[in-house]
Amino acid sequence: MRPAILFPLFAESRSLAGIGPKFERLIAKAAGPRLVDLIFAPPVGVIDRRYRPSIAAAEPGRIATLTVTVQSHLPARDRRQPMRVRCTDDSGTIDLVYFHPHKDYIERQLPPSQTRVISGRVEHFNGRVQMAHPDYVLSVNEAATMPAIEPVYRLTEGLSQKIMGRAVRAALERVPQLPEWNDAHFLRARGWTSFNEALAALHAPRGEAELSALTPARARLAYDELLANQLALIMMRERLRGRKGRVVVGDGRLRRKAVAALPFSLTPAQLAATAEIDADMASPLRMLRLLQGDVGSGKTVIAMLALLSAVEAGMQGAFMAPTELLARQHMGALAAMAQAAGIRLALLTGRERGAARHTLLSALKSQDIDIVVGTHALFSEEVAFADLGLAVIDEQHRFGVHQRMQLQGKGHAPVDVLVMTATPIPRTLALTAYGDMDVTRLTGRPPGRKPVDTRVLSAERLDEVVSHLRRAITAGARAYWVCPLIEESENSDLAAAEARYAMLKNALGAATVGLVHGRLKTAERDATMAAFKSGEIKLVVATTVIEVGVDVPQATIMVVEHAERFGLAQLHQLRGRVGRGSGKSTCLLVYHGPLGEIARQRLKVLRESDDGFVIAEEDLRLRGAGELLGVRQSGLADFRLAELPVHGELLAAAHDDARLIYAKDPQLKSARGTALRVLLYLFGRDEAARYLTTG
């Protein structure tokens, strides 16, 4: 249970004075629904009100604080015109401009002949100096209450800085004095203050420089966040591992047959990965291993060998793919090996229904099926195995830590788990997202894979791209054309893709081009992809990356439009869809310019490297970790204060600290342990904290 001391912070922002349902919704969008989200929203800028020029000297465009005398009120001539309040000082005249004015209020605030201190942005308009809707209008006595420097927060449409700032200040007042969860020596060595002081400092930057992620206050808070993350991962992992697993050892008789049937021999990297997995499965502890490898690096074979090992040991295996199409594709890839080994392989997705589904389910229960391939349907309540020994999850970064936990919790028997991801993750990130797993990296590609010729070009040259495509397709090539998806406006994306589809049909012939997008029914999508695979159509226009897992070795051209909008990892994955067959492949990254410096560098990385791990490290260097994969649920992006490219060293320290804490006090019962429980809940690591016994 969440410690009582944190209750005030988990109240909703509506509980603050002046925040009603409308602002609550906007604040939730900008920062989050609870007070804790407000206090952990770091300022993104400052407003400096220390610039105090005379009216004549005030630079237009700058925030200035002026001392003026009110002269007269000039009412609006009609409803579209603003009301003006003319003011002066010794140097000149300024008009305070109010659109849709509350007249009484303004008259009360700015009585003629009174002196007022005003602060806001100075503008020049039609030869006059003016200030629209000043941020502050104060009497000389009140002027001292105006902050010299104010933090600026990230907003959303309809939410003003004034409301957001007020909400954050009010939330900060509700922060209880929290116990210290960090080691006193460590804090002293780093020169860090208490959590409460650090939080106050975070929201009171004394200038631009203090917005940096490197200030001691921010570093301390980032460390707290990372420590909560690392401690939670270690606790979850140890709990799963602590649960005894089964010894799964095959005798190799099925594997030998399956391997003999492969048209290639396994690479050293594949053999090494298989050896690691074998050792895990053979150990009496439960396996929780992540197999990381580029698209096309040959993970599927490795998974199949592990599954066969489970079957040799008299158990069953399950292979779960993120989409139905990918499940079918895996099924196809595994069928030859299954046949050679003489085992029973079946497919279970949402599409198998009625009697067929019933038969399948009972065959699984009676162990008349050895290996089942499917979607998440595999983990639904109705599916029961006779004896599941290994679950392989091909996640393509679609599941987060949390979901993985759920899956593992499902089996009654302690099932070994192998997760595969095609997203190479930098070491620092792997620690935060997959700290609960052992990691195998499959580096290098299978032999025979040709590098893809990658070119970056402006959309102004789209005509050239199309004529290149026309020539290539006439010569028998097959190509993908990817249009980006921007989550907020699926409709307009779809419209863009449909327009592009129409254009390409027109240019290349209607019968040659197909369109695939997320709104299509699975069957339609599959039909189009099947037609592409069989060569019936030559070009597939796709709105999203949903189908990136498809394997069509004959495809040799990948066009990505608005390449500047994709993450590097995504682009690398897309590119991995070509270069799979014997033909020479090309990837055309089309950007809609002008390109910023970072975007230019990012595309350059892609042109120069085809090593997913190198690309991932560069991506991390060039972008924030939060943006890295573009997906929050990946579990990589949920830091609010820590910035991994900057705080990598803190992460390593937090990792060591967490291990030490866990080794000494796994149930967090000591005084520091009690404080650490507060930390876990403060950063929303309830999942991990729930494993602790109460008291």
Ligand code: ADP
């Ligand atoms: P991943 O799942 O890692 O994206 P796959 O397992 O689908 O990659 O492998 C991609 C392709 O490479 C498949 O067609 C597979 O048959 C082939 N392949 C796998 N291992 C080897 C190897 N050792 N030598 C040659 N080709 C291989």
Ligand code: MG
């Ligand atoms: Mg694969």
